[in-house]
Amino acid sequence: MTTNNPTLVAQTYRPVLKTKIALPLFTCPVSAGFPSPAEDYVEGKLDLNQYLIKHPVATFFVRVTGDSMIGSGIHSGDLLIVDRSLEAKNNKVIIAVVDGELLVKRLRIQKKQIMLVADNPEYPSLVIQGEMNFEVWGVVTNVIHPL
Amino acid sequence: MIVALVDCNNFYVSCERVFQPKLWGKPVVVLSNNDGCVVARSPEVKALGVAMGVPFFKIAPLVREHDIQVFSSNYALYGDLSNRVMTTLEQFSPEVEIYSIDEAFINLSNFAQMNLSDYAISIKETVRQWTGIPVSIGIGPSKVLAKVATEVAKKIKLGVYHLESAEQADEILSKMPVRDIWGIGSRLNKWLNTQGILTALQFKQANEGLIQKKMGVVGQRLLLELKGYSCLPIEVMPNPKQETCVSRSFAKPVTNLGELKEAITLYLSRAAEKIRNQKQRANILIVFIRSSIYAEQPVSRSLAITLPTASNYTPELLAHALGSLETIYLPNYEYKKAGVILSGLQPESIRQCNLFETERDWQSQEKLIAVVDQINRKYGAETLTFGIVGKKQSWRMRSENRSWRFTTKWDELPLAKAGYWN
Numbered sequence: 001m002t003t004n005n006p007t008l009v010a011q012t013y014r015p016v017l018k019t020k021i022a023l024p025l026f027t028c029p030v031s032a033g034f035p036s037p038a039e040d041y042v043e044g045k046l047d048l049n050q051y052l053i054k055h056p057v058a059t060f061f062v063r064v065t066g067d068s069m070i071g072s073g074i075h076s077g078d079l080l081i082v083d084r085s086l087e088a089k090n091n092k093v094i095i096a097v098v099d100g101e102l103l104v105k106r107l108r109i110q111k112k113q114i115m116l117v118a119d120n121p122e123y124p125s126l127v128i129q130g131e132m133n134f135e136v137w138g139v140v141t142n143v144i145h146p147l
Numbered sequence: 148m149i150v151a152l153v154d155c156n157n158f159y160v161s162c163e164r165v166f167q168p169k170l171w172g173k174p175v176v177v178l179s180n181n182d183g184c185v186v187a188r189s190p191e192v193k194a195l196g197v198a199m200g201v202p203f204f205k206i207a208p209l210v211r212e213h214d215i216q217v218f219s220s221n222y223a224l225y226g227d228l229s230n231r232v233m234t235t236l237e238q239f240s241p242e243v244e245i246y247s248i249d250e251a252f253i254n255l256s257n258f259a260q261m262n263l264s265d266y267a268i269s270i271k272e273t274v275r276q277w278t279g280i281p282v283s284i285g286i287g288p289s290k291v292l293a294k295v296a297t298e299v300a301k302k303i304k305l306g307v308y309h310l311e312s313a314e315q316a317d318e319i320l321s322k323m324p325v326r327d328i329w330g331i332g333s334r335l336n337k338w339l340n341t342q343g344i345l346t347a348l349q350f351k352q353a354n355e356g357l358i359q360k361k362m363g364v365v366g367q368r369l370l371l372e373l374k375g376y377s378c379l380p381i382e383v384m385p386n387p388k389q390e391t392c393v394s395r396s397f398a399k400p401v402t403n404l405g406e407l408k409e410a411i412t413l414y415l416s417r418a419a420e421k422i423r424n425q426k427q428r429a430n431i432l433i434v435f436i437r438s439s440i441y442a443e444q445p446v447s448r449s450l451a452i453t454l455p456t457a458s459n460y461t462p463e464l465l466a467h468a469l470g471s472l473e474t475i476y477l478p479n480y481e482y483k484k485a486g487v488i489l490s491g492l493q494p495e496s497i498r499q500c501n502l503f504e505t506e507r508d509w510q511s512q513e514k515l516i517a518v519v520d521q522i523n524r525k526y527g528a529e530t531l532t533f534g535i536v537g538k539k540q541s542w543r544m545r546s547e548n549r550s551w552r553f554t555t556k557w558d559e560l561p562l563a564k565a566g567y568w569n
Contacts, residue, residue: 057278
């Protein structure tokens with residue numbers, strides 16, 4: 001007499017298809033030869049924002065109209081990078097508010113006298129007097145000029 | 148705990164003034180979406196007695212008489228400047244809670260050894276210099292008292308007020324109407340008044356049992372906070388949104404269903420896009436249409452439905468929304484406003500399938516809508532829309548007086564003159 005010994009199935013399992021596991025993809029082929037000599041020197045890319053903008057929160061872009069700053073290479077239509085967090089020191093190009101208007105000028109501080117000067121001999125300098133409404137809006141750090 | 152509340156002064160008006168310095172000292176108002184009501188007033192306008200939220204047409208004569216400068220809301224600008232203000236604040240304390248577009252709580256507990264008024268002044272000056280936005284700062288031992296201190300700060304020239312002692316607090320609270328306490332709404336105010344509680348100080352000294360019975364644990368916390376015990380922590384992580392609403396008034400009354408469908412389609416698409424950006428799905432969809440409250444035959448209709456499965460897929464939501472609209476629409480009424488609310492929001496990571504639904508192709512739906520979102524992000528909102536929104540959109544209100552989006556559009560940057568002044 002032979003005993004029938006069936007294989008019993010105690011439990012069944014179904015594959016779980018919902019979970020995903022991300023595996024790294026090696027873009028560098030695994031070669032049996034020499035590894036790429038550049039591999040250890042990858043340092044990311046150069047970012048112009050990082051180069052031009054030190055304080056993103058305080059930095060604004062302003063468009064120029066007029067040619068009174070042409071001597072500093074600032075042309076009409078150019079884009080200025082303006083950092084409001086910087087201190088406006090003597091000789092800096094600034095955005096000034098004079099009587100409610102935004103102006104691009106070079107700041108001159110001489111013997112407590114504040115002057116806004118143009119970098120174009122055709123335009124006069126503006127001496128800030130007591131009754132004028134004057135405020136520094138921001139310091140110009142760069143000019144972007146298409147060629 | 149030591150908490151500071153930083154509150155931007157007349158925020159929307161100040162944003163306009165940053166790039167249009169001519170507006171300093173002039174009366175300025177900003178209107179709500181679609182130029183309906185006043186949502187921000189410069190101090191000059193407040194002095195003329197213009198209340199918050201009044202419909203614009205009611206102040207039209209005043210606008211002419213005093214040459215009030217009127218702006219439509221420019222949320223691209225306000226959002227950008229708000230971000231800049233909040234980020235600037237983060238350098239002053241590791242714990243900053245962004246409470247609203249123009250308010251933030253800062254935990255200053257670790258700075259107790261410093262002169263906090265001086266610290267607050269340096270915060271105020273830095274925010275003003277970096278972003279151009281003037282702020283007022285109130286400091287107190289709890290959030291509720293910081294808010295009280297801010298009300299004082301707004302009224303003094305320094306713009307900064309530190310509430311240091313209970314005596315100081317009581318003096319201020321004795322002059323403050325109870326409705327000005329943070330969290331006391333108009334209904335509660337009425338009830339409190341019937342109980343003989345008129346000032347904030349009377350509220351603070353009120354019978355605890357009475358307040359607790361009426362207001363529950365919220366009232367209890369409020370009392371403790373007023374007494375200088377901090378119960379409301381600084382919440383650094385924002386709570387996920389529970390609801391998203393997109394609604395607008397029409398430029399002219401709309402009576403026909405076709406035009407209402409166009410509007411609902413547009414609002415629904417926008418609302419669905421919003422919750423996709425927040426990686427959420429909605430369980431509840433509400434559609435509403437209503438006439439002006441000033442209409443001869445006022446009508447207000449709405450319908451809330453529970454969706455068979457939580458969704459953020461525009462075509463699916465749209466089918467339900469348009470179905471709801473057809474249900475609530477009554478002909479021959481003049482509708483002035485419509486809207487869509489997506490509620491019962493849950494994270495995208497939760498996915499429940501409907502018992503009665505056959506397997507659906509989630510993946511291709513997600514891919515399709517992601518492409519739509521990408522295109523609209525790259526080429527501007529509403530580049531790709533659902534056909535039903537129509538091309539004419541004569542119902543659509545325009546923002547007539549919006550200033551330039553000075554910080555978010557290349558062709559709308561502020562102009563600086565290199566030339567003669569004036």
